[in-house]
Amino acid sequence: MDNFSSQIGLYLQGTLVTLSIFAITLIISLPLGFIVTLMLNSKNKLISSFADAVVYVIRGTPLLLQLLFVYFGFPLIPVIGKYLTFSRFVSACIAFAINYACYFGEIFRGGLLSIDKGQWEASKVLGLTRFETLTKVIIPQMIRVCLPSISNETITLVKDTALVSIIGVAEILHYSEAAVNREGTPLPFLVAAAVYLIINFFVTVVFKRLEKNYEQ
Amino acid sequence: MSSKIIEVTDLKKRFDDNTVLKNISFDVEKGDVVSVIGSSGSGKSTLLRCLIDLEKSDGGTISIEGKKLIDNGRYAPPKSVRSIISKMGMVFQHFNLFPHLSVKDNLLLAPKQRKLKSEPELEEEARQILEKVGLLEKIEAMPSQLSGGEKQRVAIARALMMHPDIILFDEPTSALDPELTGEVLNVIEALAKEKMTMIIVTHEMGFAKHVSSKVLFMDDGIILEEGSPKEIFESPKEKRTSEFLSSIIR
Numbered sequence A: 001m002d003n004f005s006s007q008i009g010l011y012l013q014g015t016l017v018t019l020s021i022f023a024i025t026l027i028i029s030l031p032l033g034f035i036v037t038l039m040l041n042s043k044n045k046l047i048s049s050f051a052d053a054v055v056y057v058i059r060g061t062p063l064l065l066q067l068l069f070v071y072f073g074f075p076l077i078p079v080i081g082k083y084l085t086f087s088r089f090v091s092a093c094i095a096f097a098i099n100y101a102c103y104f105g106e107i108f109r110g111g112l113l114s115i116d117k118g119q120w121e122a123s124k125v126l127g128l129t130r131f132e133t134l135t136k137v138i139i140p141q142m143i144r145v146c147l148p149s150i151s152n153e154t155i156t157l158v159k160d161t162a163l164v165s166i167i168g169v170a171e172i173l174h175y176s177e178a179a180v181n182r183e184g185t186p187l188p189f190l191v192a193a194a195v196y197l198i199i200n201f202f203v204t205v206v207f208k209r210l211e212k213n214y215e216q
Numbered sequence B: 001m002s003s004k005i006i007e008v009t010d011l012k013k014r015f016d017d018n019t020v021l022k023n024i025s026f027d028v029e030k031g032d033v034v035s036v037i038g039s040s041g042s043g044k045s046t047l048l049r050c051l052i053d054l055e056k057s058d059g060g061t062i063s064i065e066g067k068k069l070i071d072n073g074r075y076a077p078p079k080s081v082r083s084i085i086s087k088m089g090m091v092f093q094h095f096n097l098f099p100h101l102s103v104k105d106n107l108l109l110a111p112k113q114r115k116l117k118s119e120p121e122l123e124e125e126a127r128q129i130l131e132k133v134g135l136l137e138k139i140e141a142m143p144s145q146l147s148g149g150e151k152q153r154v155a156i157a158r159a160l161m162m163h164p165d166i167i168l169f170d171e172p173t174s175a176l177d178p179e180l181t182g183e184v185l186n187v188i189e190a191l192a193k194e195k196m197t198m199i200i201v202t203h204e205m206g207f208a209k210h211v212s213s214k215v216l217f218m219d220d221g222i223i224l225e226e227g228s229p230k231e232i233f234e235s236p237k238e239k240r241t242s243e244f245l246s247s248i249i250r
């Protein structure tokens, strides 16, 4: 076990990277997902078809492929490729943010559809603007409806961060795999497993709280 | 200017090829309580919804307090439309309270956004209006904790917070258990006594007879007959009107 204590710093560093990808993805993809929803619902056919197509492609192909595409594929695109060359970490964040924004966009769209049109009508006859209606009436109700699905997606996101090891981002699984190879014991995998479980424990607690807050 | 608070001339509305309002004309004096009766599908809700711009009319003129919402098929610019409909409130069959907000916040949301008064003044006003509809003790309750009758009274209170000159009611008691309709009708009757101008779509014939100054009978997209409650309920001229009235049990 001394080996383990000497490695603790590496595990922590890996955990930090895992948490960063998780947090950055969430912070970008939630608002971006809302924009996706607005685009999907846009009256402008061009915008809504574009959003439909993007969501279809992103949801219909593996996240792993998207990750590889951003890191290895983008730089090879003629002409603009040189502007689309990103570090491993940034590539991972881009692929994840886009992917999750599409999933969240679909979830929010479902939430939006579940809200009775009477809420828009009541708001209008009370003199609320469309923006006020959206922010004060519709979105708070949408969040309540969507929370369970967002919670599920967030737990999946924690686990999906493991995929980034494929492009060499040094997150927790990367370090534990290296340790397994080096030391010939499966224990480092259990360390990684424990890290994911602990993160998801906290994610679950936070969402339970939120769901309680939004109960009516 | 005429004393008419609402004037509707040749109003037309269709949904695709279904013509729902066929040249509707009527007017309302300040302080009138107009009941709109008629069988389901005759266009009563659509008429109210056109007045308050929840549906776009396809032709005709609607004038509210002398200002034209739509003039011979041409709508006023959006800003004027907003200002014209802000003179009216509406109460819906299914209440449409904001389920995520307390009774108090349901009342305060819109007047706060419009900055009608300072927040403490608005809160005080909310209390007074809730007192008036008999629900002051429910001020902190969530809508889900209220009975249907209470929800509808909150919806009326919420409309009153905006100081409308006219309130439109679309079957305000149709979604209620029969024993809860009275509490809502009493509130509406109290408003009638205060000379609030109201248009009420209702199937409560006893109530309509008792509070209205005028009754409109709608049939298949037209106002087939119009008159005082006495005329309509006691000696209807049209056969369809008497058929409708006898089909309604109460």
Ligand SMILES: Nc1ncnc2c1ncn2[C@@H]1O[C@H](COP(=O)(O)OP(=O)(O)O)[C@@H](O)[C@H]1O
Binding pocket: B015, B018, B020, B038, B039, B040, B041, B042, B043, B044, B045, B046, B047
């Ligand atoms: N949004 C809509 N789209 C299509 N048809 C509608 C819509 N709203 C109402 N209608 C039709 O308009 C007619 C009148 O409806 P409505 O005004 O609701 O009648 P009432 O309130 O008298 O029962 C009905 O035939 C109804 O099916």
Ligand SMILES: [Mg+2]
Binding pocket: B044, B045, B046, B171
């Ligand atoms: Mg109706």
